Amino acid sequence: MRANRILALVGLVALGLILAYGLKLAYSPQPSLLQGQIEAREYNVSSKVPGRVEQVLVRRGDRVAEGDLLFAIHSPELDAKLMQAEGGRDAAKAKQSEADNGARRQEIMAAKEQWLKAQAAATLAKTTYNRVENLFNEGVAARQKRDEAFTQWQAAKYTEQAALAMYQMAQEGARVELKAAAAGNARMAEGAVKEVSAIMQDSQMRAPKTGEISDVLLQAGELAPSGFPIVSLIDMQDAWAVFQVREDQLKGFKKGQKIQLNIPALEQDIEFTVSHISVMGEFATWRSTESGHDFDMRTFEVELRPSQPISDLRVGMSVLLRGE
Known part of the structure; x- marks a missing residue:
């Protein structure tokens, strides 16, 4: 009997300790x-x-x-646009070269020949007028004939001046403004090619960063x-x-x-x-x-x-x- 009481007492103490520990855990603040x-x-x-x-x-x-x-990415439409842009660039550069280089040697020679031709015609017209003027003064030629000869001489002289101006213009080449305009068109065409090329570069996409x-x-x-x-x-x-x-x-x-x-x-x-x-x-x-x-x-x-x-x-x- 005594041993049973002792065991019961030990059990009650153990149960009390367990309950006390449980209560402590229940009311203790839990870590967040x-x-x-x-x-x-x-x-x-x-x-x-x-x-x-x-x-x-x-x-x-x-x-x-x-x-x-x-x-x-493959885009045939973009390839066609690039071809068009390159063609426009080549044409604009050709126009720029034409403006920078001026007239060709043959064109300058032709303009000079036209001036010399007009100069010879003017000299002949002046000689003819002088002869008709002398005949008019002697009373042999009519005034109408002298006036016609004078008009032809003046017309030939103006034609000579125009031919000389064309010859000088051919020697000088294009105007500064025309050269600047041609250069601007060439730059604009080059920009169009670069724009299309930049878009085409985006068709070959590369990794922006190292990763997975x-x-x-x-x-x-x-x-x-x-x-x-x-x-x-x-x-x-x-x-x-x-x-x-x-x-x-x-x-x-x-x-x-x-x-x-x-x-x-x-x-x-x-x-x-x-x-x-x-x-x-x-x-x-x-x-x-x-x-x-x-x-x-x-x-x-x-x-x-x-x-x-x-x-x-x-x-x-x-x-x-x-x-x-």
Whole structure:
């Protein structure tokens, strides 16, 4: 009997201790736990040139370096525009060369011959007039004859002056204004070629950053609209952790503050630095713990960046912050 009483007493003491420990745990403040996730910079690579995808050189999961060729777009319409622009450029440059070089040697020689011809005609007309003038003074020729000879001499003289002006103009070449206009047209045509060439360069798209291909949305042979993303690239070197923090917990975060976060997938505690706290809150749609308040709490987005690169980090991994 005595042994049974002792055992019962020991059982009651043990039960009391267990109840006391349970009550202590129930009324002791529990450490808070905030859960966030990893995000990273994503680039959607598209082409300004609409056309058919000629080739895609990457697949999901491929690692690419900045400048690596990702895909190419073929556009026959753009090839035709380039041909037109190059033709306009060649024509404008030919006009500029013509204005700069002036008349050809043969044209200058022809203008000179026309002037000499007009000069000879004017000399002959003057000689003829002098003869008719002498006959008129002697009373042999009529006044009408003398007037006709004088008019022909004057006309021949003006023709000589016009031929001389044409000869001098051929020697001088094009006017300064005409040369400037030709040069301007040549520059404008060259700009059109460069514009089309720049657009064509966008048909050969290269990686804007070093990273990993996360998605390929179109394959070779498919039509690609202008601006439609064909390849998505994620740069894990530009990764950060995002938390949705309730406003009553926001006081625990300061910009520039260093915080130890746990990444369960990597089984590591890693130092992060608070880089951004949103200036505008939103009504909470998810709460990591009960707030204990009878009014709606707002949440604020908090971003933290790792103090050093993290190996094997992936977008979407959970990040935990344990409080006191």
